[in-house]
Amino acid sequence: MKRVFVFAFLMLGMMSVQANAQDESEEVTEEEMMKFAAMEANFLNFMSSKQSEVEDMIKSNEIIEGGGARYNEIKGAWGNEEKLAEINLTEEEKAEFQRIQDFIASLGDVAREYKTDLIKNDEILGIATYNKVNKAIKENPEVKEKVDTMIAEMKKQNAEGGEDPVTDK
Template sequence: MKKVLLFGAFFAFFGMNAFAQEEAAEPVTDEDLTQYATVEVMTSLYVEDKTEELRNMILNNDVIDGGARYNEIKAAWGDDAKMAEAEVTEEEKAAYQVILDFQNSLQQSVVDYKTGLITESDVITVSVYNKVLAAVKDDPSVKEKLDSMILSIKEEKDAERAAAKEDGDAEAAEDGK
């Protein structure tokens, strides 16, 4: 019975392997590349937003009082003698730890965000993502075309964000009048 199961598993493996190769042999379309590029740009913008959030946490922290003090605490962190020399208070330690925790969670947050885009959104499917990823690894011209698309989409999104920020700034200025 074991031999029959092993034999069946063996052929199932080769069947799946042939299917995977057949899927990989399917050419990558411009639409596939656009979907992949969109995921990359959305992830990049997410990283920019989170980086800005971290920057604001540091610069606008009432306890730590800006970047200079943050850098002092960062340099002393983990060394009790340096912490005492820098006169880091318990309140500052707690505030710094909140920032540190946020910073340490960023990588997983980005992974979760990108995974969600690939598996749970209408932006791209897992099979298209994997097909483009394989094509990029195998063919430098596909990578070059993808990089060009990413740059183009990123420039477009950056322009949209800048315009939205200007609109928001103009509205805020009018509200202040």
Template structure:
């Protein structure tokens, strides 16, 4: 999960492009909303990928609800421990598939967020750079953006709860 969070550093570098020129411009509410929406969409995407990873572990019969996964994880990389834990080739392959998926998450999330940023109808690179620069240089913009992100997340969660209540009844 730490790797997934590191992708943010990549975007911090992107945000510095054109920073000096755009920092002087005032950020509009529409730009803040677009930026916040991309942050929320990315967060929801990370959550869905994390849930997908969790399901890979918990729903795989080989891992017996995750208990065996933890045993393999503890022994992984140490042949003596792998032998002692009697890890089969099938278990090794299943564990490696989970590791491969986990290792790809950072790149997948980075690609997803980059596509959102580069899409002018969703955000656009210049708007991203402008808002990102403004939030770094002005604590008031950062506060406003954080509040907007929290508000959008709460709204989305409330909509999900309302939608799921009506489905089963």
């Protein structure tokens, strides 16, 4: 009986040492947070450029004349043949509207692939660092606040024409 108690006591001690070692190794460094923030800021800038691309597709469209107003009119009637007839939708406009919708629908996959490539690239961030910082953000509000502040500063810098936080260009 004494052996079982000693064995159990030793096992608890070893588990405690392993847990402490894990906690220490999981501490996120300033550099890791900075890399994570730079990746996120880059991704947000990418998404902003895609949003601008969609807006330009709509505003400067030669087939859907009237830009956003006509686009919104078509969008409001889309899927209802009666309403589409009421707004006198041409076949060319219908095809162009569908092309724009297909582009918008593809953005989810494009964004996911772009972000995945940023995360997987060890020179930019790396999967291990992403997972470590992401976990710390979820578990520690202070880390989340610090990373969010870094992202906001990087976005502001980029908007002001500063260097790209990922490529330093």
